[in-house]
Amino acid sequence: MSQRLKVKQILSDDKTHYEATVKGWVRSFRNNQFIALNDGSTNNNLQIVIDAENTDAALLKRITTGAAISAAGQVIPSMGKGQRVELKAETLEILGDCDPEKYPLQLKNKPSLEYLREIAHLRFRTNTFGAIFRIRHSLAFAVHKFFNDRGFVYLHTPIVTASDAEGAGEMFRVTTLDMKNPPRTEAGEIDYKEDFFGRSTNLTVSGQLEGELGAMAFGEIYTFGPTFRAENSNTARHLAEFWMIEPEMAFYALEDNMDLAEAFIKSLISHILEHNREDLDFLATRLAEEEKQKPQQERSDMGLIEKLEFVLHNEFVRITYTEAIDILKDSKPNRNKKFQYLIEGWGADLQSEHERYLVEKHFRKPVILTDYPKEIKSFYMKLNDDNKTVRAMDILFPGIGEIVGGSQREEDYDKLVQRMQDMHVPVDELSWYLDTRRFGTAPHSGFGLGFERMMLFVTGMTNIRDVIPFPRTPKSAEF
C-alpha cells in the first residue's frame, strides 16, 4: 500500500501524479462520485473521486457524512472547481460507519454554536471548531516558543494549594474526607488534619506567588497551566477552569514588564498569522457573516485579520490611571450620564464600560493603564512614592477588556508586611513567600495573561465556552 499522507500535505504540495493513501472522515458525498475528505490536519477537504460504476452499491451507501474511510490511488490535477488536485481512488475501505439518521452533525441546517456546545465532544469535527482548536494549539506553542527563546524557565506551579494566593476569588475545595461523615475536632469543626494533605486545600487561583520563588533563583520564569474560580458567574466571559500564563521576572521594573507583555502578545499574533492563516481566514469570514446580522452601528469597523495586524503594527498606548480618570470624567458618555457607573473622580474602580470607552472610542488602540490606587489592587504590588498608587499595569483590548493584569512587585519586606496587615492577608501563612524579601530581595515584576481571553481576541469568537475544549461552568462539567 502506498504511504499514508495527510490532506494538508497533499494540498500544499506542488507535486501531482503519485500514489497516496489517505485516511479521514467523509464531510460530504455527492453525485455518487465525489467525496470531500477531512482528516483534521486542515480545514480544507481533499476531493476523492470514485468510479461509481465499478464500485459495489452496498459500499457506496456506506459513504455517509461522518464515516471514517481509507482510500488509495493517484493524486492528479483536478478538473473541477475549488481544488488544484484530487485523489482518483483505486481502493476504498470503510473503517467506521456513521448512521445518517443518528449523526448529530448530519443536519442540513448549520448547527448553532449553542447546540454545538451541548455536543462539545463532536464539535471538533466542524470547520469552525477545527479552526479554533488548531489555532489554540498554535497559540499555546507560540507561548512556549516565546519564553524558551528568551531563556525563561517553565515552572509547573502547584494546582492543589493550601494558600489563597491573592484573595483573587472564590475557591474550590479539594478533599478526600467522607462528605457524609467528616472527622471533627472536639470543638465540632471539620478536622482537616485528617484530610489527604493534612490541612484544608483548594484549587489554585494563580501560580504567581510560587512563580516569584522561581524568579528569585532563575531570573525569569513563566507558568502556563489551569487555574480555577468558583464564582457563580454564568456569563459568556467566565469559566470555572481556565488556562493562564504568568511570567515573573527578577530585575524587571514596571516598564520592562510592559515591554515584555507587549512583545509577548505581538509575538503570539505574529505566530498564528504566519502558521494559521487558512484557519484565521475561515474565522474571519465567519465573523464577517455574523457581523452582517448586526445593526450597522454595532458592527466592527475592522475584520478579524485587520484587527490582528492592527495590534501587531501599533504601539500600545500607555497612560496612568490618573490620566485615564481625567479622560473619562471629561468624556461625552460621562457628561451625558450614559455610563452606568459615572466617574465622579479619582479612586473609582474602572468598569468594563470605561475600559471599552478608552480602548474602543477614545484611543482606538490597546491601552496599558498603570499606577492604580492601592485600595483597588492586590497586596503584593509595589507602592509608589506617592503612597497612594501602586505599580500595577492592566492591558485593555478592544472587545475583550482586560487581557493582562500585572505589576512590579513590592520587594521591600517591611512595606510588604505592612500592606498585608492593612489588607488582612495572613502574614504567618505566607512566611515562605516573604522569604524572597528576607533573603536577597530584588526589584521584580510579572503579569498574567488569560489564555482564553487571548483566544477570544484572535478567533473573533464572543463566548469563552467556544474557545476551550471542554468548558467548566456553574452546573456544567460534561465530558
Added chain:
Amino acid sequence: MSQRLKVKQILSDDKTHYEATVKGWVRSFRNNQFIALNDGSTNNNLQIVIDAENTDAALLKRITTGAAISAAGQVIPSMGKGQRVELKAETLEILGDCDPEKYPLQLKNKPSLEYLREIAHLRFRTNTFGAIFRIRHSLAFAVHKFFNDRGFVYLHTPIVTASDAEGAGEMFRVTTLDMKNPPRTEAGEIDYKEDFFGRSTNLTVSGQLEGELGAMAFGEIYTFGPTFRAENSNTARHLAEFWMIEPEMAFYALEDNMDLAEAFIKSLISHILEHNREDLDFLATRLAEEEKQKPQQERSDMGLIEKLEFVLHNEFVRITYTEAIDILKDSKPNRNKKFQYLIEGWGADLQSEHERYLVEKHFRKPVILTDYPKEIKSFYMKLNDDNKTVRAMDILFPGIGEIVGGSQREEDYDKLVQRMQDMHVPVDELSWYLDTRRFGTAPHSGFGLGFERMMLFVTGMTNIRDVIPFPRTPKSAEF
C-alpha cells in the same frame, strides 16, 4: 549604564573588553575581592572582581551569600583559574541583603536533599535544583516541539471531571459544598445537585478519554497537563499531583504507537543532550559521587550521560507479555525463589522486580512489553483475536520501571460495550465516549508518559519529589 547581560551570555561569548551590567545573587565572596555571581541562566557563576581598597567597608560587609547585587564594569580575560573571563566591577550596588545568620543556604555543610525538600521555595537557588529545573523546562519544551513538528494538536483536556476515566485509582473530590452542613437529599445522601457543577466532581486521573474525542477529529492530538491520584502512597515514586503527556492518534495500530513512543522518548533525550549539556554534566558528577557511597554490586555500570546516549542509540526490545513470562519463569531468580512474587505461569501481573529483571538483567535495554492478558488491563484496550490478550504496550526503563503505558484502543462499539459491562464500567455515563465508536469509528492508539518518571531518568535523581517544583504528597501541600 551599560546593557544588562545574562551570565550565560557573557560566559558563552568569545568577546572580551566590553562594558556590561550584571544582576544576580552572590554564591560566594572570598578574599574581600572575588564574587561568584549566579543569575539562574546557567549553573556557572561569573567572577566579579572588586577593588576592595576603594570600596566602602560597610558595602563589603553586605556582600554575603544570597545577597542580590547589580554590578557594572569591563568584561576582561581572567588571570585566575576556572574561568575564561571575569567582570572587573566599576560600580556595585546591593539590591537586597541576605543575613548570613539566618539564610538556610548559608550552611557550610552541603545541605541534604531531605532538608532542601523542606525549603523547596529556596532550593531552586542551589546548583542541583538549578540544573534539575532548567532541564525540566527543556524537557517540557521538547515535548511541545516534538508534537508541533508532527502536526499534532495540543488539547487541553479538563482538570475537573465528573467521570472516573479509567478507574485508574482513588480520586480527589472537588466541591464548594459546606463541609459542615452539606445539603442532603430526602434519602439522606449528599445532594451533589446543589454542588457547583450540579453533580459530583473530581480531579482528573487522565485526559485519555477526552483525548480520543480530539483524535477522532484532528487525527493526532496530545495532552500535557496535571493529573491526580489520591493514593496514600508515601514513597519515592508517588506524587498526588503530577504531569502527564498523553498523545492519541487516529489510524495508528499498536506498532505505529510503539514507533511514535520510541521516537518521542529519543527526541526528548536528544533535545536535552543538545541544550542542557552543562546541567547534565553537573548532575552526572553528582550521581557519580552518590554512587561511590554505594556497595560495589549496587553501583550502576553506566554514568548518566552514557545511560542517556545508550537509550538514544539503541532500539528498544519489543516482546509480548507471553514471551516475557517464559523468560521470567525460566530465570535464575525465579528458579532460586529470589523473586518476592514467583512467576508460576501465564496470567501473573508483573511486579516491579520482574520488570527490573527483564530490563536491567536480561535485556539490559529499554523493553516494550505488548499483548497483556485482558484481565489485568483497562476496558478500552483492543481485544486480540485470541480473545485472551489486549493490544497493550508498556515501556519499561532501567531504574524507573514503567515509564509509558499505552495501547491500541478498542474501536468496535459492541466489543467495547461488552468489555465495559464485564468490568463494571458505567456505560451510560460514558455515552459521549462511545459516540466515537458510533460515528465514524477508526483504529486508533495512544499512550501516557509520566513526565516526572522521565525527569527521574534524565536527571539520575531517585526521589520523585526532587524533580517537581512543589511536590504534593500525603500530609504535605506546602507553598
